[in-house]
Amino acid sequence: MARRDRPDSYSKQARREGYPARSVYKLEELQRRLTLMRPGMRVLDVGAAPGSWSQFAAKIVGSGGLVVAVDLAELPAIEGTKNVETITGDICDEQVIARIVELGPYDAIVSDAAPRTSGNRTLDTVRSAALVEQVLSLCDRALAPDGNLVAKLFQGGEEQRLLHEIRRRFSAGRLVKPKASRDESFEAFLVGKGYQA
Numbered sequence: 285m286a287r288r289d290r291p292d293s294y295s296k297q298a299r300r301e302g303y304p305a306r307s308v309y310k311l312e313e314l315q316r317r318l319t320l321m322r323p324g325m326r327v328l329d330v331g332a333a334p335g336s337w338s339q340f341a342a343k344i345v346g347s348g349g350l351v352v353a354v355d356l357a358e359l360p361a362i363e364g365t366k367n368v369e370t371i372t373g374d375i376c377d378e379q380v381i382a383r384i385v386e387l388g389p390y391d392a393i394v395s396d397a398a399p400r401t402s403g404n405r406t407l408d409t410v411r412s413a414a415l416v417e418q419v420l421s422l423c424d425r426a427l428a429p430d431g432n433l434v435a436k437l438f439q440g441g442e443e444q445r446l447l448h449e450i451r452r453r454f455s456a457g458r459l460v461k462p463k464a465s466r467d468e469s470f471e472a473f474l475v476g477k478g479y480q481a
């Protein structure tokens with residue numbers, strides 16, 4: 285079994301706590317350190333399947349808030365949550381964007397969206413950066429003033445340019461690698477706090 289497919293302590297914890305993916309602990313750490321979401325907020329979760337970030341965000345925003353979860357893949361029903369609205373489709377598709385905008389504006393946009401990896405790191409990082417650019421364009425169309433952003437990026441040369449783009453739009457921007465990101469993974473998360481529309 286490949287190292288990344290072996291269940292580690294985060295996978296076991298996710299199973300115990302009823303989350304469909306171990307990636308929830310990346311958002312949990314970012315939330316603990318940076319308070320990106322609060323009760324009552326409207327959150328857009330980009331690249332949401334199989335749904336662990338949406339499930340976590342739905343708990344934070346509570347019944348007075350809403351999570352809009354969008355993915356290429358259809359999202360399975362999330363147990364115990366009534367405050368999650370799903371959109372199936374590509375975030376580059378104008379119809380999908382129109383629906384995202386219609387359900388906004390959002391107080392936070394969180395994106396774990398990632399291209400299917402090809403094994404060619406250059407290609408994968410270019411595709412990942414293109415997804416981040418698309419998420420930034422969603423911020424410009426649907427993020428409320430003072431809103432927050434998290435966006436996954438495969439590191440490979442675009443991080444400083446994208447960080448600059450974030451700092452241009454937000455009061456503060458940084459690049460974070462959470463503990464739950466596997467050591468061998470080249471992913472990191474761009475964080476923007478305080479959107480200045």
Ligand SMILES: C[S@@+](CC[C@H](N)C(=O)[O-])C[C@H]1O[C@@H](n2cnc3c(N)ncnc32)[C@H](O)[C@@H]1O
Pocket residue numbers: 304305307308330331332333334335336337338354355356357373374375376396397398399400415
């Ligand atoms: C790592 S998974 C997300 C895991 C999720 N955060 C969770 O915790 O359950 C990345 C997701 O990004 C989605 N994705 C990639 N490109 C996309 C696009 N252009 N539009 C919508 N979703 C996309 C993929 O379908 C995949 O489900």
